[in-house]
Amino acid sequence: MTEETPTPALKLGEIGLTNYVPYLMNRIMGRYNAALRTEMAGLGLTTAKMRALAVLSVIEGPTIRELAVYTVTEQSTLSRALDQLQAEDLIRREADASDSRAVRVFATDPGRAAFDRLWPHMALAQDRMFRGIPEDERRAFTGTLQKMLANIRRHEI
Numbered sequence: 172m173t174e175e176t177p178t179p180a181l182k183l184g185e186i187g188l189t190n191y192v193p194y195l196m197n198r199i200m201g202r203y204n205a206a207l208r209t210e211m212a213g214l215g216l217t218t219a220k221m222r223a224l225a226v227l228s229v230i231e232g233p234t235i236r237e238l239a240v241y242t243v244t245e246q247s248t249l250s251r252a253l254d255q256l257q258a259e260d261l262i263r264r265e266a267d268a269s270d271s272r273a274v275r276v277f278a279t280d281p282g283r284a285a286f287d288r289l290w291p292h293m294a295l296a297q298d299r300m301f302r303g304i305p306e307d308e309r310r311a312f313t314g315t316l317q318k319m320l321a322n323i324r325r326h327e328i
Contacts, residue, residue, distance in 0.1 A: 203296050210292040214285050215259065219244050219252035224286040225293070227262065227278035234273045235264075240326045261285055 188194045204218050211221050222242035226233065230241065235253070239246045253276065256262040261282035267273035278286070301309050 199300065203300065206296040206299070207289070207292055210289055214289060216285070216289065217252060219248050220256055220261075221286075221289060221293075223249065223252055223256060223276070224261065224278060224282055224289075227276060228283060228286045228290075232265070232275040232277050234267065234275055236273075237328055238276055240328050256282065 183191060207218075207221065211217065216224070219242065222244060223238060226238060226241040230237075233241065235246065235249065238253075239249045242249060244252070253262060253264070257264060259281075260279055263277050263279055264274050265277065267275050304312075
């Protein structure tokens with residue numbers, strides 16, 4: 172039995188780009204990343220490097236596979252970014268103690284310092300997105316995003 176693709180109730184032209192959530196999310200993230208580009212470049216970071224350092228500032232020693240999920244980065248792109256971060260002494264990799272095939276990634280002190288310099292710019296960029304939006308709407312929106320992620324999640328993390 173084959174599964175048929177459901178027919179959407181409305182076409183994109185009928186919905187309009189400004190009412191199509193994936194389009195809005197892409198535009199928002201594009202602007203967020205653009206707002207950070209200058210600060211990232213000043214620290215020698217790309218978006219992939221910034222995402223890796225951000226995750227490593229919160230999660231200690233994820234595997235490369237887990238880090239790829241958390242950073243929403245293709246593993247090949249992430250591997251290149253990690254190679255560069257390691258060459259710059261911003262991260263270190265260690266073999267997993269319980270699985271010799273897995274590698275865990277850790278931020279070094281210089282990596283944490285680089286992220287600490289970038290964080291205020293990231294927080295400010297997020298605050299700009301929510302300018303004029305009351306706190307209760309912000310919390311509700313964040314909760315909705317968390318539910319949406321759970322709906323489409325492919326990984327346990």
